[in-house]
Amino acid sequence: MTVGRDPSPWLAKYPALATNELLARVAPLAAYLHHDGSAPPVKLRASPVYSLGAEKSAQGALAYRLGMTMAEWVARSLIGLPATTHHEDAQPTGAGPLWFGPGRRPDLWSEYPGLWPAVWSFEAKAARRLAQRNMRDGAGQLASLDVSVLPVPHSRVLVGTSIDDRLFTLVEHETHNLTYGATGDDPTAGLFNQARARLIVYLFLSSQGYEGLRTVAVARGDGATRFNETDDSTREVRDALRARTPDQVQGPLPPDLDARAAEFLTSRLPGTGLRVGMSPGLFGACRGLLRSLGQTIAEVASERPDWSRYGTQDSSTRPLRAEPSEAEEFEQVAEFKEAVDQRVRLQRHQVLADYELGVQEGMAIQDYPRRAETSGALEMYSNDTYVALDSDSVLMGPLRRA
Numbered sequence: 051m052t053v054g055r056d057p058s059p060w061l062a063k064y065p066a067l068a069t070n071e072l073l074a075r076v077a078p079l080a081a082y083l084h085h086d087g088s089a090p091p092v093k094l095r096a097s098p099v100y101s102l103g104a105e106k107s108a109q110g111a112l113a114y115r116l117g118m119t120m121a122e123w124v125a126r127s128l129i130g131l132p133a134t135t136h137h138e139d140a141q142p143t144g145a146g147p148l149w150f151g152p153g154r155r156p157d158l159w160s161e162y163p164g165l166w167p168a169v170w171s172f173e174a175k176a177a178r179r180l181a182q183r184n185m186r187d188g189a190g191q192l193a194s195l196d197v198s199v200l201p202v203p204h205s206r207v208l209v210g211t212s213i214d215d216r217l218f219t220l221v222e223h224e225t226h227n228l229t230y231g232a233t234g235d236d237p238t239a240g241l242f243n244q245a246r247a248r249l250i251v252y253l254f255l256s257s258q259g260y261e262g263l264r265t266v267a268v269a270r271g272d273g274a275t276r277f278n279e280t281d282d283s284t285r286e287v288r289d290a291l292r293a294r295t296p297d298q299v300q301g302p303l304p305p306d307l308d309a310r311a312a313e314f315l316t317s318r319l320p321g322t323g324l325r326v327g328m329s330p331g332l333f334g335a336c337r338g339l340l341r342s343l344g345q346t347i348a349e350v351a352s353e354r355p356d357w358s359r360y361g362t363q364d365s366s367t368r369p370l371r372a373e374p375s376e377a378e379e380f381e382q383v384a385e386f387k388e389a390v391d392q393r394v395r396l397q398r399h400q401v402l403a404d405y406e407l408g409v410q411e412g413m414a415i416q417d418y419p420r421r422a423e424t425s426g427a428l429e430m431y432s433n434d435t436y437v438a439l440d441s442d443s444v445l446m447g448p449l450r451r452a
Contacts (some may be wrong), residue, residue: 051135051141052122056247057250059347060249062107068107071327073319076288076319078112079115079445082112083095083096086216096217109178109434116213123159124207130222135161136157137158137159139387144202146198149388151198152380155191157191160243163237167202171192173188173191173192174418185208185222188208189222192206203225203286204227206225208221212352236398238399239398241335242398246339249336249339249340251336254319255316256337264318265419266325266429267288267313268284268311268314268436270433271282278424278430280429314436315419320442322445324438324440324443324445325436325437325438327437330411331431336410338401338403345361347361357382357386427441
């Protein structure tokens with residue numbers, strides 16, 4: 051849900067479509083993958099819907115979504131990065147003058163001061179049968195990160211995914227330790243990039259309306275990903291919450307539980323049995339970041355006539371002019387993105403203040419929605435993100451539900 055291009059510039063105009071965007075990202079994986087049984091070792095395979103019924107164009111669409119998803123999994127679950135950003139949306143600290151320049155580039159990047167190098171670049175490749183030519187092509191895109199594009203120490207990661215005869219992923223990695231460049235130490239980079247990657251979930255939650263939102267309580271953790279099946283602390287918190295407030299279905303946590311419990315703002319994605327959510331702190335960070343991005347895009351777009359069509363004003367107010375050539379359009383877009391990114395980067399520190407404001411507000415940030423009933427669901431959560439699957443979810447697959 052959080053990998054790929056940032057849709058927030060247009061979703062901010064049509065937030066109700068955030069539901070559709072999330073469905074578009076989840077549906078291909080739900081339709082074309084399934085578990086092959088319940089006895090170990092369980093394999094994730096292409097479903098008959100894919101292998102027997104999908105035409106090549108549909109299989110190609112799955113390859114893109116699956117490849118990007120597995121690259122995100124490698125970045126976050128295997129390496130421990132907070133989030134990824136699409137190469138075309140923004141640039142990491144220390145990027146060179148041709149970051150948005152011509153030529154093919156890797157798909158994703160991430161930046162996290164807690165690791166060395168702090169900057170990581172990812173290229174995702176996927177196919178029904180992954181071939182050497184796919185990996186060579188991806189290696190070539192990673193090799194485009196020369197000193198004019200990324201002149202700082204960075205890691206390059208090639209992630210190749212195949213689903214014949216089962217889903218598997220190959221990861222190739224190398225580190226470029228450039229001694230003449232340094233990324234600097236920006237402690238807000240991780241939170242900033244995480245908030246940017248979660249804007250689609252923020253827009254989904256904020257468009258649901260009060261009745262479409264629910265809160266979910268868990269025990270406070272140390273930042274590591276946890277699962278409700280093995281999280282005794284969360285079970286204790288929920289039992290205590292039910293015992294202390296048997297008739298209270300909304301409102302603040304009791305004072306004796308507030309110190310060891312946390313709550314997420316969540317909503318169910320229609321038709322999927324999937325519930326997604328985030329902490330009030332991350333909700334506040336996303337709220338402030340989206341406001342800042344919108345203002346910055348509008349300001350930059352007003353500074354040059356050839357940039358005006360990239361802003362948020364109505365198209366009827368834009369000056370009539372000849373359409374630019376493809377080369378001119380590419381150059382103008384690259385210049386515009388770089389100008390926006392540099393200005394937004396100067397405001398990174400504000401995301402921390404917005405996050406802390408969200409923490410202070412707690413569930414009052416959305417007027418204390420009702421608490422959700424989560425019994426029977428599979429839940430996964432960290433300090434700031436939450437996802438759950440109902441037992442009858444289509445994403446469980448027919449064998450799991452049976």
